[in-house]
Amino acid sequence: MVGQRPTITAKIDNVDAQFLLDSGAFYSMISSATAAQFNLRQSAAPFGLRIVGVGGSTSTSIATVKVFTFAGIPIHNVEFLVGGSEVGGEVIGLLGQNFLERWDVEYDLAKGVVRLLRAEGDCKHTSLAYWLTAGQAVSLMDIDRTTPHKPHATGTAYINGAKITAMFDSGASTSVLSMRAAARAGVKPDTAGVVEAGYSTGIGRGAVKTYLAPFASFKIGDNEEIKNTRLRIANIDLEEGDMLIGADFFLSHHIFISNSQHRVYFTYNGGPVFNLSQSPAEVPQAKIPDNEPDAAALARRGNAFAGRRDFEHAIADLTRAGELNPDNAEYVYERGMAYWQSERAALAMTDFDRALQLDANYLPARISRAQLRLANKDSSGAVADLDAADRIAPKQADDRFTLARLYQGADFLGRAVVQYDFWISNHPDDSKMARALNGRCWLRALQGQELPTALDDCNAALRRSDRSSPLAAAILDGRGLVRLRLGDYDKSIADYDESLRLVPKSAWPLYGRGLAKMHKEMVADGEADIAHAKSLSPAVADEFKHRGIVP
Numbered sequence: 001m002v003g004q005r006p007t008i009t010a011k012i013d014n015v016d017a018q019f020l021l022d023s024g025a026f027y028s029m030i031s032s033a034t035a036a037q038f039n040l041r042q043s044a045a046p047f048g049l050r051i052v053g054v055g056g057s058t059s060t061s062i063a064t065v066k067v068f069t070f071a072g073i074p075i076h077n078v079e080f081l082v083g084g085s086e087v088g089g090e091v092i093g094l095l096g097q098n099f100l101e102r103w104d105v106e107y108d109l110a111k112g113v114v115r116l117l118r119a120e121g122d123c124k125h126t127s128l129a130y131w132l133t134a135g136q137a138v139s140l141m142d143i144d145r146t147t148p149h150k151p152h153a154t155g156t157a158y159i160n161g162a163k164i165t166a167m168f169d170s171g172a173s174t175s176v177l178s179m180r181a182a183a184r185a186g187v188k189p190d191t192a193g194v195v196e197a198g199y200s201t202g203i204g205r206g207a208v209k210t211y212l213a214p215f216a217s218f219k220i221g222d223n224e225e226i227k228n229t230r231l232r233i234a235n236i237d238l239e240e241g242d243m244l245i246g247a248d249f250f251l252s253h254h255i256f257i258s259n260s261q262h263r264v265y266f267t268y269n270g271g272p273v274f275n276l277s278q279s280p281a282e283v284p285q286a287k288i289p290d291n292e293p294d295a296a297a298l299a300r301r302g303n304a305f306a307g308r309r310d311f312e313h314a315i316a317d318l319t320r321a322g323e324l325n326p327d328n329a330e331y332v333y334e335r336g337m338a339y340w341q342s343e344r345a346a347l348a349m350t351d352f353d354r355a356l357q358l359d360a361n362y363l364p365a366r367i368s369r370a371q372l373r374l375a376n377k378d379s380s381g382a383v384a385d386l387d388a389a390d391r392i393a394p395k396q397a398d399d400r401f402t403l404a405r406l407y408q409g410a411d412f413l414g415r416a417v418v419q420y421d422f423w424i425s426n427h428p429d430d431s432k433m434a435r436a437l438n439g440r441c442w443l444r445a446l447q448g449q450e451l452p453t454a455l456d457d458c459n460a461a462l463r464r465s466d467r468s469s470p471l472a473a474a475i476l477d478g479r480g481l482v483r484l485r486l487g488d489y490d491k492s493i494a495d496y497d498e499s500l501r502l503v504p505k506s507a508w509p510l511y512g513r514g515l516a517k518m519h520k521e522m523v524a525d526g527e528a529d530i531a532h533a534k535s536l537s538p539a540v541a542d543e544f545k546h547r548g549i550v551p
Contacts, residue, residue: 003306024171028081032082062081062082063080107170109247128258152168158217161185176233189211200232213231295324298318299318299321315342363399401423401436417443441458441475445482470503480513508533
């Protein structure tokens with residue numbers, strides 16, 4: 001588990017590559033950047049094929065891997081769809097239903113294990129929940145037969161008594177209900193108790209606004225009902241259902257999806273089902289089978305605990321894994337992440353240092369240590385790590401986006417622009433593109449360099465964003481600064497006005513608008529804006545002055 005993502009390591013032409021095991025993807029996919037990174041031959045997709053998911057749709061091509069090695073088994077000439085957003089982190093693609101539907105699939109994510117099985121003989125009426133212990137309850141749920149046009153595991157559930165179609169999606173980090181289904185259950189964004197919960201992204205270019213909403217009842221299978229819970233709802237259009245049953249549900253259950261029987265078996269592990277932001281008070285420790293490698297099994301279980309924010313158990317398992325295999329940099333790094341997420345930064349730093357002593361080219365540790373050094377105001381140390389990460393990372397890597405933001409945090413703006421250049425040129429369909437374009441526009445505006453190009457970036461970012469979102473406010477703030485530097489004061493003021501309409505108490509657009517008004521000889525109004533900005537952030541005047549922007 002990487003956070004709430006079940007991942008596996010396979011090989012593309014004998015090079016290790018990490019994939020998200022995604023039962024919500026109808027076909028295995030990689031991004032265009034990954035295809036370029038691995039030098040994969042591409043061909044045209046069937047005419048008119050577009051992939052639809054959270055965030056919209058994307059066009060696609062097909063890449064062929066000459067030798068794809070999974071679980072030590074080489075498979076020749078394996079096809080992947082190419083397109084859409086990056087999964088993120090070190091994960092370079094998705095293994096989807098075209099791969100998973102060939103087997104019965106057991107998701108034992110509490111131990112960090114997924115098993116692919118094939119039932120032999122006449123098992124039609126045999127219970128496949130072989131892990132049951134005495135007195136343990138199992139829920140059964142019939143699912144639709146999979147077809148090339150309906151490849152997902154879908155079945156009936158009930159929300160506040162209203163019937164919905166639920167789809168098991170191990171690739172979704174959290175479960176999410178469509179707005180239309182929520183409305184059928186009597187819940188809308190303006191219902192009492194519903195709160196905004198930010199934006200979610202998926203395979204498409206865009207982002208969708210989400211909410212957390214209270215529901216009296218969620219019933220799934222023949223033996224499980226969750227009362228008085230909160231669910232994430234969003235304006236998503238699911239072709240095969242009303243709800244994605246995500247990795248939060250998978251982590252809190254032992255799930256067996258029997259494609260041969262068209263049935264799902266699941267048992268409850270304990271702890272919260274949908275709200276994994278809070279540490280579970282009591283989650284039973286899954287027993288590690290005696291025949292598994294101890295260190296690897298402990299590390300998998302430790303990461304599963306971390307995914308559920310049960311950091312004490314996570315740290316205990318990862319510590320023991322490291323004791324059994326002391327030269328493994330990954331186990332040390334993963335424990336460091338558990339320390340960091342549980343607000344023990346000093347211990348995290350010690351583990352990151354140790355991981356890099358074991359493997360100086362371990363990219364995740366380089367990036368995480370740079371982030372932690374920045375948080376500790378150690379800019380020179382952070383930049384040393386960032387420069388090392390820059391040398392290690394493939395130019396197409398999604399990590400370039402993170403490197404850009406961290407270089408900016410260290411005030412190395414020119415190097416940050418270079419990282420955005422790499423990322424933007426290699427990720428044309430990614431949902432983070434609006435943020436990347438805005439970031440590059442902002443960096444050039446701060447430096448007063450290439451301002452017409454910066455203006456193009458801000459315009460492109462705005463076209464890709466929700467005009468009512470905080471991101472749009474940031475883009476308008478950046479464009480206002482570009483226009484201020486260009487001397488286009490009327491348009492600068494208009495951008496700052498719109499940014500402040502979206503986020504009223506924001507010091508940067510207030511100060512920038514004040515400067516633009518001063519240039520327009522609207523002295524009293526300008527001074528009022530500047531005074532207001534200073535009251536919100538006393539350092540804002542010095543920050544503008546540092547960039548050479550003064551009244």
